Amino acid sequence: MTSTNRGTSLSTTLGTSLLLTLGLSLVATGCDQKGGVFEEPEPELLVDRTTPRVANLNPSDLMTDQQKKALASGPGEIQYTAPFDGEPVVTKKDPDGLIIEDFVVGKGSAAEGDKILKIHYQGYLTNGFMFDDSHPRGKALDVKLNQPNMIPGFSRGVVGLKKGGRRRIEIPGALAYGSTGRGPIPPDATLVFLIDVEDVIDPPPPPKGPEAFAGAPLSTEQADGGVTIEIHGKGAGARVAKTGDVVGVHYTGTLQDGTQFDSSLTRGQPINFPLGSGRVIKGWDVGVAGMKVGELRKLQIPADMAYGKNARGKIPANADLVFTIELMSISDAPKAPARPKRPQRPQPKRPQPKRPQPKR
Numbered sequence: 414m415t416s417t418n419r420g421t422s423l424s425t426t427l428g429t430s431l432l433l434t435l436g437l438s439l440v441a442t443g444c445d446q447k448g449g450v451f452e453e454p455e456p457e458l459l460v461d462r463t464t465p466r467v468a469n470l471n472p473s474d475l476m477t478d479q480q481k482k483a484l485a486s487g488p489g490e491i492q493y494t495a496p497f498d499g500e501p502v503v504t505k506k507d508p509d510g511l512i513i514e515d516f517v518v519g520k521g522s523a524a525e526g527d528k529i530l531k532i533h534y535q536g537y538l539t540n541g542f543m544f545d546d547s548h549p550r551g552k553a554l555d556v557k558l559n560q561p562n563m564i565p566g567f568s569r570g571v572v573g574l575k576k577g578g579r580r581r582i583e584i585p586g587a588l589a590y591g592s593t594g595r596g597p598i599p600p601d602a603t604l605v606f607l608i609d610v611e612d613v614i615d616p617p618p619p620p621k622g623p624e625a626f627a628g629a630p631l632s633t634e635q636a637d638g639g640v641t642i643e644i645h646g647k648g649a650g651a652r653v654a655k656t657g658d659v660v661g662v663h664y665t666g667t668l669q670d671g672t673q674f675d676s677s678l679t680r681g682q683p684i685n686f687p688l689g690s691g692r693v694i695k696g697w698d699v700g701v702a703g704m705k706v707g708e709l710r711k712l713q714i715p716a717d718m719a720y721g722k723n724a725r726g727k728i729p730a731n732a733d734l735v736f737t738i739e740l741m742s743i744s745d746a747p748k749a750p751a752r753p754k755r756p757q758r759p760q761p762k763r764p765q766p767k768r769p770q771p772k773r
Contacts, residue, residue: 476594476599476600477594479596479597480594480596480597480598480599480600481599482597483538483542483544483597483598483599484538484540484542484599486542487538487540487541487542488540488541488542489540489541490539490540490541491537491539491541491605492541493607496516496517496579497516497579497581497607499516501514501515501516501581502515502516502517502518503515503518507569509585509587509588510585510587510588511566511569511570511582511583511584511585511588512581512582512583513570513580513581513582514580514581514582514583515578515579515580516579516580516581517577517578517579518575518578519574519575519576519577519578519579519610520575520576520577521575521576521577521613522575522613523573523574523575523613524558524571524572524573524574524575524610524613525558525572525573526558526559527557527558527559527615527616528558528613528614528615528616529555529556529557529558529613529614529615529616530555530556530558530571530574530610530612530613531553531554531555531556531610531611531612531613531614532547532553532554532556532571532574532608532609532610532611533547533548533553533554533608533609533611534546534547534554534606534607534608534609535547535548535606535607536604536605536606537604537605537606537607538598538599538602538603538604538605539583539602539603539604539605542597544596544597544598550747551747552659552747553611553612556571557616558571558572564584564588564589564590565588566582566584566585566588566589566604567582567584567589567606569588570582570584570606571608574608574610574613575610575613576610576611576612576613577610578608578609578610579607579608579609579610580607580608580610581605581606581607581608582605582606582608583603583604583605584603584604584605584606585603586600586601586602586603586604587601589602589603589604590602590604617661617683617741617742618707620663620677620678620683620739620741621646621709621739622678623665623737625645625646625709625737625739626645626709626711626737628645630643630644630645630711631644631645631646631647632644636699636700637699638695638696638699638715638717638718639715639717639718640696640699640700640712640713640714640715640718641712641713642700642710642711642712643710643711643712643713644708644709644710645709645710645711645737646707646708646709646739647705647707647708648704648705648706648707648708648740649705649706649707650705650706652705652706652743653703653704653705653743654688654701654702654703654704654705654740654743655688655689655702655703656688656689656690656698656702657687657688657689657690657746658687658688658743658744658745658746659685659686659687659688659743659744659745659746659747660685660686660688660701660704660740660742660743660744661683661684661685661740661741661742661743661744662677662683662684662701662738662739662740662741663677663678663683663738663739663741664676664677664684664736664737664738664739665677665678665736665737666734666735666736667734667735667736668727668728668729668732668733668734668735669732669733669734669735672727674726674727674728683741683742685742687746688701688702689702694714694718694719694720695718695719696712696714696715696718696719696734696736697712697714697736699718700712700714700736700738701738701740704738704740705740706740706741706742706743707739707740708739708740709737709738709739710737710738710740711735711736711737711738712734712735712736712737712738713733713735714733714734714735714736715733716730716731716732716733716734719732719733719734720732
């Protein structure tokens with residue numbers, strides 16, 4: 414592999430207008446074992462609204478210590494490796510400074526409309542400081558093209574990508590985090606993303622509402638821990654959810670008297686969690702196992718398989734809970750990042766004793 418400097422420069426000039434901070438966050442929420450929310454790691458991809466900064470100061474006065482360190486610690490340039498060290502096959506430069514370069518075009522349907530991209534990426538400042546990398550997390554990031562609040566440059570830059578495609582996006586500060594920056598990203602900094610596309614997929618069908626659970630169940634069974642499983646709709650496909658899989662579900666949770674305390678339907682986004690790992694209440698790990706995509710289940714969960722003696726918000730202590738659940742997806746668990754090999758310490762050479770030579 415070789416490395417090449419593509420000749421970009423880092424701009425930290427503060428504009429004269431007041432801009433809201435543009436930041437990136439992606440959090441999946443849902444019921445967890447402790448009664449709060451199940452949170453996934455936050456990749457750097459969505460907008461966060463915070464207090465505007467005053468614009469008539471020296472740019473360095475507005476930088477955090479973290480941002481100053483990012484400016485000082487970069488190697489001076491991005492060290493590109495193949496294929497990004499070569500010449501792009503397609504280049505697009507917009508009047509507002511957005512640059513899109515395709516080094517591998519990819520195959521199949523292009524990302525457009527409501528398609529979902531599964532990508533790995535690295536994010537750099539133009540001085541070579543890497544502020545984010547999806548690879549160590551071991552799981553491709555799902556990016557919805559129509560997702561609100563995504564930073565404008567990234568949202569525009571991923572349109573048209575295909576499976577197997579590899580793209581470089583250079584985003585000027587005005588289309589990224591603006592005059593406030595975020596985390597280690599300084600104000601008005603130009604960002605560079607290197608993107609590898611794992612897949613381009615269609616969005617899942619919309620979830621079914623409460624009416625899908627109104628009638629009598631197709632079947633009922635008793636599971637471990639006293640959990641009652643009512644099946645209200647069959648799923649499709651051969652794969653069933655098992656321990657170790659990452660499952661995506663839509664759900665609504667109620668008390669026995671029908672009082673609703675939580676629902677993913679109001680948020681419009683399913684939650685994802687690793688099945689059987691204790692990241693959710695025990696009744697979920699038991700009740701979701703064996704489901705197929707599209708299957709509908711109603712779970713009657715006794716208190717000791719939920720939150721037990723602990724009250725949680727609208728959930729009183731010792732409360733039996735009812736959940737209606739639709740399985741939206743099953744995927745493999747992310748692979749653990751490879752551990753770097755420890756360098757081998759050189760072994761000192763032992764001096765070899767000289768053998769006496771016979772006299773001739």
